[in-house]
Structure formats: structure tokens, C-alpha cells
Amino acid sequence: MNMRLKLNGDVVTIDTQPDAFLLEVLREHGLTGAKEGCAVGVCGACTVLVNGDPVSSCLLLAGQADGADVWTAEGLARAAPHIAAAFADNEGLQCGICTPGQVVSAYALLQKNPHPTDAEIRTYMAGNLCRCTGYASIRRSIEAAANA
Amino acid sequence: MARVDGIAKATGAAIYAADVRRPGMLFAAVVRSPFPSARIVSIDASEARAMPGVHAVLTGQDVGSALFGRRVRDVPILAQSVVRFAGEAVAAIAAEDRATAQRAAAAVRVEYAPLPAVLTPEEAFAPGAPLVHEAAWAYDGAVVKEGDQPANLQSKVAWQAGGDIEAALAASAHTVDLEFTTPAQHQGYIEPQACVCEVGRDGRVRVWAANKSPYRLREQLATPLGLSPERYEVHLVPVGGDFGGKGAPMDVPLCAELARSTGRPVQLARRYTEDLMAANPAHASRTRVRAGCDADGRITALDVHLVFNGGAYAGFKPVPTVNLHGAHGAGSSYRIPAIRIQSLVAYTHTVPGGHRRAPGAPQTVFAVESALDELARVAGRDPVAFRRANLLRDGDAAPLGDTYAEVRGVQTLDAAMAAQRPVPAPAGMLHGMGIAIYDRGTGIGRSSMALRAEPGGGVTAFVSFPENGAGAHTAVQTLVARGLGLAPAQVAVEPLTTDELPPDDGVGGSRVTASVGELCARAVAAFQAERPAPGQSVQATITPGGTRRVTAFAVQIAQVAVDPETGAVHLLHMLTAHDVAEVVNPLAHQVQIEGGVVMALSAALLEDLAVVDGRVTAANLGDFKLASQRDAPPIEVVLVPGGLGVGAANVKGIGEMGNVAVPAAVANAVRDAIGARVRALPITAEAVYGLLHEGASA
Known part of the structure; x- marks a missing residue:
């Protein structure tokens, strides 16, 4: 199928199988920021924005995403660079494999709630696992981005 | 930074x-x-x-x-x-x-x-058990010999020091004899x-x-x-x-x-x-601990018998003993006049065991620090005061004879207790506080790097080790910039392939910052001596050894609230106190500790590959649960600065200090809350409910 997406602000057409997952489509398109972690929608490493909401792209079929407005960490690097900078400056990452997904979820959170409390960050970000940091520095990064 | x-x-x-x-x-x-x-x-x-x-x-x-x-x-x-x-x-x-x-x-x-399959060490070591490998002794690197008993052995090590262990236990005023288990954990x-x-x-x-x-x-x-x-x-x-x-x-x-x-x-x-x-998860373990103390609460004897499930292949362990180094640290923080440690690793028909953040140490420390906690209680002593009385003092050798430039266990414990504040449990919940202690040496490894002068006065540091997240490359940038009087932005860090530099031992063993510190100092000295023109490089290498003998202490204090209706354990607070020397990057150091604590809380409460009939049944991250944002409690990090470190940067290792003693601290907190001893990880609501139920009927 020819899949049309608004991808990081640009309209693109991608030839793919309708039963491919959005994660594979994006990665084969060269956007490898979204990672395959658990591949069952638990870890959040594949999180991208689909029509404004953070979604596990490992679970979304290409056919379901046809016509959607999709943003990845690569696009947010241009649209909202202060979030990536806040993670880099506040040790909000170590190995970094979960970080593009964390940044996407953090962006979505701050769009909905520009000044979240610690408890609100914990709840919203619970779907993005991080094995390295213990999470406190991720919360500090999001607070820094909120105040940037 | x-x-x-x-x-x-x-x-x-x-x-x-x-x-x-x-x-x-x-x-x-x-x-x-x-x-x-x-x-x-x-x-x-x-x-x-x-x-x-x-x-x-x-x-x-x-x-x-x-x-x-x-x-x-x-x-x-x-x-x-x-x-x-x-x-x-x-x-x-x-x-x-x-x-x-x-x-x-x-x-x-x-x-x-x-x-026929052998799925546990007990089955594998039984007389007449089927052999996982017909001739395990014949493999390159094997430490077992033909005819060694029991069958299906990957490795067996034993250490002993001080007086006769049986006599010392028999003469003790108070003793415990407890068995602990941990599951395979990815x-x-x-x-x-x-x-x-x-x-x-x-x-x-x-x-x-x-x-x-x-x-x-x-x-x-x-x-x-x-x-x-x-x-x-x-x-x-x-x-x-x-x-x-x-x-x-x-x-x-x-x-x-x-x-x-x-x-x-x-x-x-x-x-x-x-x-x-x-892959190669942490070895499941079964550990028997016998320990004794005298009427004054002084430890008299410690006998630790560890059996690890090594799985189908031994090839995922790198050390010459083909065992788990953590076993050697049983009781290492205390004065113990009679000690014996035995550690056996079995071949079984299960997923091969490998290394996980201080290999063998979390299993060992869970068992030993739980048993010593129980010994304190049996002796009528406060578990904190009991530990303080028995901790090594400056100038002491560890029970197996290791000596150090300094010993700061008591200072670390005192700093932890000075910062500790009770956090009340919600109404209807049982509050518990538990403590556990770990100490570990710091060394340096083999490594190499090159520094190339760049036009404009900056440098590029070419490194031989990958970045696994803990911040080695950032430490290189920091230390080279500091050494050459440059801004960090003037120092680029680039890994080269293995064709391009002398060998490096890899990232691990809590040795990376110590190694990087020494390596950068040598590279900076070579750079300053040779003053390379732009485009020209100098190279530096380091090899293990030649450093003073250093150990670092970590004290973990957990506060939990246990729901008596369900047995669920809620983490109220973690305090984590660390014996440190210099700290190269304070924020990265703090996050290493926080990350280690949360990883270990996850191991304490959630993680079990659930091997049933030889098959991993927790086969996705929905079933093999990792702690999330909502599971991580508030963590207070306490540093005890001023210690003697290793290498030119004068540091103590931190990568494996945050995690090791945490499961024991949580188990001891649950013991404090419910009056019964948890002897298996993870500490599930079902297990705690069972202990509460036993307690009620006893």
C-alpha cells in the first residue's frame, strides 16, 4: 500500500505492507530514533506522537496510521529542541535507548500540562521504562524543560 | 555538566x-x-x-x-x-x-x-543425574576435572579463614541457620x-x-x-x-x-x-547461611554455602574461577573470627547464567545481610547497633585477609543514620525499616586512548571503549578538558574501531572512572610533553595493578509499608549512603546511584524469569516486570566524601554500589514490619501474605 503521512511536519508517501507496524515503517524510512525494545507495547522505547498522542508504534499497523500526523524524536529535535537539551543537561539519560521515547512522551505531557507536578510526571511517564537512571533525573529533566 | x-x-x-x-x-x-x-x-x-x-x-x-x-x-x-x-x-x-x-x-x-533433563542444581548434583555435558572437563577453559563430584559441576570454590567454623558456631551464644533463594533475573x-x-x-x-x-x-x-x-x-x-x-x-x-x-x-x-x-540472566541461587555471635553481640562465625544455577553453558562467565566473584564478598564488611564460604555452580538444562551488575553479590548479600539481621534480632540487639559494633575498623583486615588503605564503614553507617528520617506509613499499613551494607574494592583495567590536536586549539580524544551509558565518554571529555585547561566543548570524544588502538578490557567492574582518570592523566601528560602539531596525536595506555588497595562502603536503608490485607509491599523511602573519594561528575555519579537503587528495588519486588519445567515463562516485559516511574520511591543520596581513591582522578567505584545491598534492606524492612523473615526474591504480595498468615496461625 502507499501510506501517506504527515511525518515530522512534511507530507510523505511510503510504500509498505498494510500489516507492517508503524515502528518498522519509520525505521526503514531512516528514522531509527524510535527503538524496538519489548515489541509488545510495554516499554515505551518506540513511542511516537500520532495525532498529538504518544503511541507505542510497535503495536500500530501501518494501515491504521495512514493519513496520520506523526512526530518522532528526530522531528522534535527541530520543533522542540529544549526537551532533548534538558535531558542531556540533567543526566536524564544514560544508555539512551529509551530516550527518544521519553522525549516524545515528555513533549506530549508538556503540551497537555505545561507545569506538571512530580506525581503527574510519574503517572504520565509510567509507560516509558528506563533501566539506567532510576527515573528521578528524568523527572528533573522534564521540570527543567517545563521551565525553559 | x-x-x-x-x-x-x-x-x-x-x-x-x-x-x-x-x-x-x-x-x-x-x-x-x-x-x-x-x-x-x-x-x-x-x-x-x-x-x-x-x-x-x-x-x-x-x-x-x-x-x-x-x-x-x-x-x-x-x-x-x-x-x-x-x-x-x-x-x-x-x-x-x-x-x-x-x-x-x-x-x-x-x-x-x-x-531426561536436570532443571535445578539439586537435580543436577544428585547421584546418577543425567549429564548436561558428557565431558565438561574437556572444554577449553574448564576448571573442573574428570571425575569431579558432584556431577554437572561448572565450578566450585571455597575460602576459609580464622578458627574452626564448626567449633566457633557451637560455642556461639546465639546462632541462625537460614536458607535463601533468588530466581533467574534478566x-x-x-x-x-x-x-x-x-x-x-x-x-x-x-x-x-x-x-x-x-x-x-x-x-x-x-x-x-x-x-x-x-x-x-x-x-x-x-x-x-x-x-x-x-x-x-x-x-x-x-x-x-x-x-x-x-x-x-x-x-x-x-x-x-x-x-x-x-541470553545470560543472573544466576538463580540457593544460599545457606549459618552465623553466630557471642552474648555481647559480637559475630563469632559465618558459614556461607552458595549454590548457583549456571544453566546449560558456562561460557557466559569471564572470570578464571568460572564462578561468581560476589560470593567472595560474603561477610566482607565485618570482623568475623571464623569464616567459611563455599560457592558451587551447576550445569542444568536451563538458560545459561551470566553476569548482572556485581555478579553474585546481590544473591550473596541478600542472604548474608538477611541472616545477620536475623542474628541481631535473635541476640536481642538492634540491627543497626549490631552492625555498627561488628563493622571493620580502620586498620582491620577483612575476614579473608584483604587489607585496605582505609576502612570507612562506620563513618558511612553513621552518616546514613544521621540523615535517616522516619516516613510514616499510611493508616492501616505496617511500617518497617531495614538496613543492609555492602563493600567492594576499586581497581583499574587495561585501556588505551589517543589525543589529537585540532586546528583552533581543541583536541579530539579517541577512545577504545564503548559508551554503555554510565558516562565514560563524558568523563574523558571532563578530565581531558580539565587537564589541558580547555572548555569541555573544545574536547571531542570519538570511539575508534579495534583496528586502531591498543586493547581495552571493556566497561565493567565499577572500574571505568578510575581507569579513565588514570588514562586521561597519562594522555594529558604525553600531550603536554610532546606538544603535537594540529593533526598529530599522542597515545596513552594503562594496565591493571599498581594502585593502592581501596574498598568503598554502601549503606542502604529501606522504609516500607506493608498492607496486612494483601501482603503488598509499598516502598516509602530509600536512603543510600556512599563512601566516596573525589567525584568527577557529581550529577552522573548521583544518577549511577539512583539507577542502581531502582534496578535493585525492581529485583527485590518484581523480577523473576519464572522458569517452569525448564522454560522461561516470563517471556515478555509485561510478565518480566521492570520498575517504572510509579514504582520508584523517593531516594535520598548521602555521600561521605574525603576517602582515598584509586588512580590519578582519586575515585572509588560507584557502578555496582547502588544496587547490591538493596534487596536485603527491603527484606529486612519487611521483617521489621511483619515480624517474619522473607527468604526468597522477589518479595511478592503473595509471599508476604503467606508469611503474615503463618504468623497469625503460629
Whole structure:
């Protein structure tokens, strides 16, 4: 199928199988920021924005995403660079494999709630696992981005 | 101090092994055994081979019988006539895309004849048990000998010091004799094992792998094939979480065979389910601890008998003893006049055991620090005061004779207690506070780097070690900038391939910052002595040894609230106190501690691969649960500065200090809350409910 997406602000057409997952489509398109972690929608490493909401792209079929407005960490690097900078400056990452997904979820959170409390960050970000940091520095990064 | 790799990682620009794309690259999938022990009767790959887009289907016959491993070489590339654990690789496919490879893998017909299996060390060590390997003693690197008993032994070590252990226990005023178990626990790195191999016209193999020790990988790949390590060029890529789990050859030998047979680059990226079933998780353990003290609460004797489930292959352990170093640390923080430690590792028909963040130490410390806590209570002593009275003092040797430049256990405990504040439990919940202590030495490893002068006055630091997340590359930037009087932004850090620098031992053992500190000091000194022109470089190397003997203490204090209705354990607060010397990057140091604590809380309360009938049943990250944002309690980090460190940067290790003692602290907190002793991890609501119920009926 020819899949049309608004991808990081640009309209693109991608030839793919309708039963491919959005994660594979994006990665084969060269956007490898979204990672395959658990591949069952638990870890959040594949999180991208689909029509404004953070979604596990490992679970979304290409056919379901046809016509959607999709943003990845690569696009947010241009649209909202202060979030990536806040993670880099506040040790909000170590190995970094979960970080593009964390940044996407953090962006979505701050769009909905520009000044979240610690408890609100914990709840919203619970779907993005991080094995390295213990999470406190991720919360500090999001607070820094909120105040940037 | 911003991370040198921070922006690339946070914007998705960093290229990990699974992100590597090579021209003409094929994708691999693996056929895995559903049986823990079986003979392979036949493999019919005709349907898979006929599928469009499939370039190769390899079985054990196609890849040869060379055996791989970190120390003991006992791991086949693909199963050779028998399978020894459920999840073992039996056949592999390379195809144009991953979906085709996986469809082809599903079309390979393997006929198995199940064989008797030994699934636990107890079964494996029983007289007359089936052998996992006919001649384990014959493998390169094996430490067992023909005829060693019990059968199915991977390794057995024993240490003893001081007086007669039985006499000391018999003479003790108070004793405990308790057994503890921990399950197989995966490292939980979010990046599944992944690699890419490409074979050049000259036969050289280029490798991109999620691997923390690329120079060792090159030797591990070459030696079993009788090749020189230089036949392999390993490209350094960021490692998407390691925690000890990414130091083995793992899938690289198989990926290289697929690349050789197809003449194309091949990527082998596991699905997470395969990683949980068939990588190298922490060894399950069963530990008996007998301990005694006198009427004044002084420890008189400690006897620790550890049995680890090593699984089907020993090749995932790197140390010469083929054991787990953590066993050696049993009781190391205390004055103990009579001590004996024995550690056995069994071959079984289960997933091979490997290293996870201070290998063997979390299992050992959970058992010993739980048992000593109980001993304090049996003796009518406060567990904190009991520990304080028994901790090593400056000038003391550790029970097995290790001596140190300084001993700061009491200071660390006092700093922890001074900062500790009770956090009330919610109404109706039972409050508990628990403490546990760990100490660990710091050393340096073999490593190398080069510094090149750049036009404009900056430098590029070329490094031989990958960035696994803990911040080694940022430490290089910080220390080189400091040494040369530059701004951090004037120092670029670039990893080179294994062709380009002298060997490095890899990232691990809580030695990285100490090593980097010494290495950068030498590189800076060489740079200042030689004053290279722009474009010219100097090189520096370090080797282990020559440093003062240092240990660092960590004191963990957990506060929990236990729901008496359900047994659920809620974490109220963690206090984590650390004996430190200089700290190169305070924020990175703090996050190493916080991350270690949360990883260990996850191990304490959630993680169990749930091996049933030899099969990993927690086979996805929904079932093998990792702590999330909502599970992590408030963590207070207390540092006790001013210690004597190692190397030019004068540091103590931190990477494995945050995690080790945490499960024991939580278990001791639960004991404090409910009056009964938890003796198994993870501490589930069901287990605690059971203990509460027993307590009520007793």
C-alpha cells in the first residue's frame, strides 16, 4: 500500500505492507530514533506522537496510521529542541535507548500540562521504562524543560 | 555538566547496533528449541529455503563445531545434535527483510526426541543425574576435572579463614541457620542483543555489536576458529543498556556465519522474548547461611554455602574461577573470627547464567545481610547497633585477609543514620525499616586512548571503549578538558574501531572512572610533553595493578509499608549512603546511584524469569516486570566524601554500589514490619501474605 503521512511536519508517501507496524515503517524510512525494545507495547522505547498522542508504534499497523500526523524524536529535535537539551543537561539519560521515547512522551505531557507536578510526571511517564537512571533525573529533566 | 552523547541520544541521531544499515544487508531470524533437553532427530528446511527472499538457512551441520565462550568455551554456534535448554538456537535464516526471515524460521521443521533433563542444581548434583555435558572437563577453559563430584559441576570454590567454623558456631551464644533463594533475573536492558557482521573480500569480518568489551569480543570470536584477533574489526556503537549482560560473544559467531555463507552483511537483532529466554540472566541461587555471635553481640562465625544455577553453558562467565566473584564478598564488611564460604555452580538444562551488575553479590548479600539481621534480632540487639559494633575498623583486615588503605564503614553507617528520617506509613499499613551494607574494592583495567590536536586549539580524544551509558565518554571529555585547561566543548570524544588502538578490557567492574582518570592523566601528560602539531596525536595506555588497595562502603536503608490485607509491599523511602573519594561528575555519579537503587528495588519486588519445567515463562516485559516511574520511591543520596581513591582522578567505584545491598534492606524492612523473615526474591504480595498468615496461625 502507499501510506501517506504527515511525518515530522512534511507530507510523505511510503510504500509498505498494510500489516507492517508503524515502528518498522519509520525505521526503514531512516528514522531509527524510535527503538524496538519489548515489541509488545510495554516499554515505551518506540513511542511516537500520532495525532498529538504518544503511541507505542510497535503495536500500530501501518494501515491504521495512514493519513496520520506523526512526530518522532528526530522531528522534535527541530520543533522542540529544549526537551532533548534538558535531558542531556540533567543526566536524564544514560544508555539512551529509551530516550527518544521519553522525549516524545515528555513533549506530549508538556503540551497537555505545561507545569506538571512530580506525581503527574510519574503517572504520565509510567509507560516509558528506563533501566539506567532510576527515573528521578528524568523527572528533573522534564521540570527543567517545563521551565525553559 | 552536559553529557557528551546527550543530544545525539535524545534526538534519535545516535546509531545503535540495531540501527546500523549496510548496503545489501540481510536480516536474520533464529529457530529455537522448545525443549530443555532433547536430541535433534531431523531438520527439514526445504520449505524455508524455497521461500522468496531467503538467502540462507543454516543448521548445526553447516556452521561447524567450534565452541565459544568468555572463559570456558562450551557454547556452540548452533546446537550440534542435542539441545541443552529451551531457547537454544537450532537453525538460523538470513533473508531480505526481517518479516521474511521470521516466516522462514517458522517454516523450519525440527523433529526432537526429548531426553531426561536436570532443571535445578539439586537435580543436577544428585547421584546418577543425567549429564548436561558428557565431558565438561574437556572444554577449553574448564576448571573442573574428570571425575569431579558432584556431577554437572561448572565450578566450585571455597575460602576459609580464622578458627574452626564448626567449633566457633557451637560455642556461639546465639546462632541462625537460614536458607535463601533468588530466581533467574534478566538484566532488563531495554535494547535487545543485536549485531551486524560483514565479511570482506579479504576474509576480514567487520562487526557492529551491542557489546561492552569490543577488544575481548574480537579475541572471543577469533580464538575458537584458530584465527588471529586482527581478522576481526569491531566497530564501537553505543550499548543500549548492559548491566553485565553484554560481554559475551552471544549471537556474533552465528551472525558472522550467516554473513560468510551469504556474502552479504547480516543483522541479527533479537526480539525481546528471545532475549528473556536465551541470553545470560543472573544466576538463580540457593544460599545457606549459618552465623553466630557471642552474648555481647559480637559475630563469632559465618558459614556461607552458595549454590548457583549456571544453566546449560558456562561460557557466559569471564572470570578464571568460572564462578561468581560476589560470593567472595560474603561477610566482607565485618570482623568475623571464623569464616567459611563455599560457592558451587551447576550445569542444568536451563538458560545459561551470566553476569548482572556485581555478579553474585546481590544473591550473596541478600542472604548474608538477611541472616545477620536475623542474628541481631535473635541476640536481642538492634540491627543497626549490631552492625555498627561488628563493622571493620580502620586498620582491620577483612575476614579473608584483604587489607585496605582505609576502612570507612562506620563513618558511612553513621552518616546514613544521621540523615535517616522516619516516613510514616499510611493508616492501616505496617511500617518497617531495614538496613543492609555492602563493600567492594576499586581497581583499574587495561585501556588505551589517543589525543589529537585540532586546528583552533581543541583536541579530539579517541577512545577504545564503548559508551554503555554510565558516562565514560563524558568523563574523558571532563578530565581531558580539565587537564589541558580547555572548555569541555573544545574536547571531542570519538570511539575508534579495534583496528586502531591498543586493547581495552571493556566497561565493567565499577572500574571505568578510575581507569579513565588514570588514562586521561597519562594522555594529558604525553600531550603536554610532546606538544603535537594540529593533526598529530599522542597515545596513552594503562594496565591493571599498581594502585593502592581501596574498598568503598554502601549503606542502604529501606522504609516500607506493608498492607496486612494483601501482603503488598509499598516502598516509602530509600536512603543510600556512599563512601566516596573525589567525584568527577557529581550529577552522573548521583544518577549511577539512583539507577542502581531502582534496578535493585525492581529485583527485590518484581523480577523473576519464572522458569517452569525448564522454560522461561516470563517471556515478555509485561510478565518480566521492570520498575517504572510509579514504582520508584523517593531516594535520598548521602555521600561521605574525603576517602582515598584509586588512580590519578582519586575515585572509588560507584557502578555496582547502588544496587547490591538493596534487596536485603527491603527484606529486612519487611521483617521489621511483619515480624517474619522473607527468604526468597522477589518479595511478592503473595509471599508476604503467606508469611503474615503463618504468623497469625503460629
